[in-house]
Amino acid sequence: MxxxxxxxxxxxxxxxxxxxxxxxxxxxxxxxxxxxxxxxxxxxxxxxxxxxxxxxxxxxxxxxxxxxxxxxxxxxxxxxxxxxxxxxxxxxxxxxxxxxxxxxxxxxxxxxxxxxxxxxxxxxxxxxxxxxxxxxxxxxxxxxxxxxxxxxxxxxxxxxxxxxxxxxxxxxxxxxxxxxxxxxxxxxxxxxxxxxxxxxxxxxxxxLCHLSVDLLNAQHALEKYAQQYPAFQDSRECKLVKKLCEHLEEQDIEGFTETVKDYDSISRLDQWYTTILLRIKKANDESADLR
Missing domain, CATH: 1.25.40.10 (Tetratricopeptide repeat domain)
Incomplete structure (x- = not known):
């Protein structure tokens, strides 16, 4: 050397x-x-x-x-x-x-x-x-x-x-x-x-990025994506986001968490998805507390 x-x-x-x-x-x-x-x-x-x-x-x-x-x-x-x-x-x-x-x-x-x-x-x-x-x-x-x-x-x-x-x-x-x-x-x-x-x-x-910003925007986006790609509507991914939107509308944070856990047990979510979903949960948890 x-x-x-x-x-x-x-x-x-x-x-x-x-x-x-x-x-x-x-x-x-x-x-x-x-x-x-x-x-x-x-x-x-x-x-x-x-x-x-x-x-x-x-x-x-x-x-x-x-x-x-x-x-x-x-x-x-x-x-x-x-x-x-x-x-x-x-x-x-x-x-x-x-x-x-x-x-x-x-x-x-x-x-x-x-x-x-x-x-x-x-x-x-x-x-x-x-x-x-x-x-x-x-x-x-x-x-x-x-x-x-x-x-x-x-x-x-x-x-x-x-x-x-x-x-x-x-x-x-x-x-x-x-x-x-x-x-x-x-x-x-x-x-x-x-x-x-x-x-x-x-x-x-x-x-999920839409959901990080605005619930209504996310719902509209899902409709638009389903029109562009009809197969998306029947996918587990689309159903997950729809379910998450429903929980957020009802301010059901526990339901949100359980739905994510159920999805993750079948299809593992990587670090990126986990980070985004935790942010969404935290933001809505805090806004629920303010109400």
Whole structure:
């Protein structure tokens, strides 16, 4: 480990020397070769640092190689090196990794490679989504990824990103945004015989977001969804929301809780559903107390 790190540090020094020796005469006599040699030293150093698990130093070495590739106009190689640097920084410095990927994205968009750019925006979003404090950044990155995917007619990938946006928007209590996305993706799913069955889940999520805001809106939404997708009306999801609406109208919080428990015993509700349903219950529990 220590031996690899020493070799890596020496390679960094060698790279610097090669760049410094590229003076006036170097520029005339094979200066380009010196840059190529420096790039090779930085890349080798990056790999040595990786072997010794010094992720920050590895990232820095790959960044130096990327910067040099950019300077000599090797855009594709520069982007590849920025991605390698990001993969190292990802383990210790999320913002550092994101910054490297943004540089790669700038190169890819300039080259017209929007699918690659979209995938890297998606990677940044995935790095940010694990921390509640950085969810707004995750949302922004997923939206940008979806935008590029749509432009390349990758509608399935675009929808996946937008569903993530809806999930986190609801988590952050931006229910209107979540509803708009869930309804939009549900409607587009109905146009495909392969994806039609997915519409049920999206309408269910949208209905719960409506219920988080207003009971009457949720009831109207259920009617609208049943018209758009008649099979939804007979689904357990639709029946659950209708039953919950009835309990809320009657201010029957115990009935609300029991209905959720019964549903959950057959179809397990994940963390997102549980959070939203608890919020609805709590909000109506408090309003019942006020009365």
């Amino acid at each position: 220590a031996d690899n790190e020493q070799k890596a540090l020496q390679l960094m020094v060698d790279a610097e020397k090669k760049l410094q020796s590229k003076g006036f005469l170097g520029g005339i006599f094979g200066g380009g070769n010196k840059v190529d040699e420096a790039i090779e030293c930085y890349q080798r150093a990056g790999n040595m640092f990786k072997m010794s698990k010094n992720w920050n130093k590895a990232g820095q070495a790959f960044c130096e190689a990327a910067n040099l590739h950019s300077r000599v106009g090797s855009r594709h190689d520069a982007a590849t090196m920025y991605v390698d640097a990001a993969n190292c920084f990802k383990k210790t410095d999320v913002d550092g990794a994101a910054n490297c990927l943004i540089k790669a994205i700038e190169i890819y968009t300039d080259m017209g490679r929007f699918t690659m750019a979209a995938k890297h925006h998606q990677t940044i979003a995935e790095m940010y989504e694990s921390d509640e404090n950085t969810l707004p950044k995750a949302i922004q990155q997923y939206e940008q990824a979806a935008d590029y995917f749509k432009g390349e007619e990758s509608n399935s990938s675009a929808n996946k990103c937008m569903l993530k946006v809806a999930q986190y928007a609801a988590q952050m209590e931006d229910y209107d945004k979540a509803i708009q996305i869930y309804e939009q993706v549900a409607t587009s799913s109905l146009e495909s015989s392969l994806l039609k069955h997915c519409a049920k889940e999206y309408f269910f999520r949208a209905a």
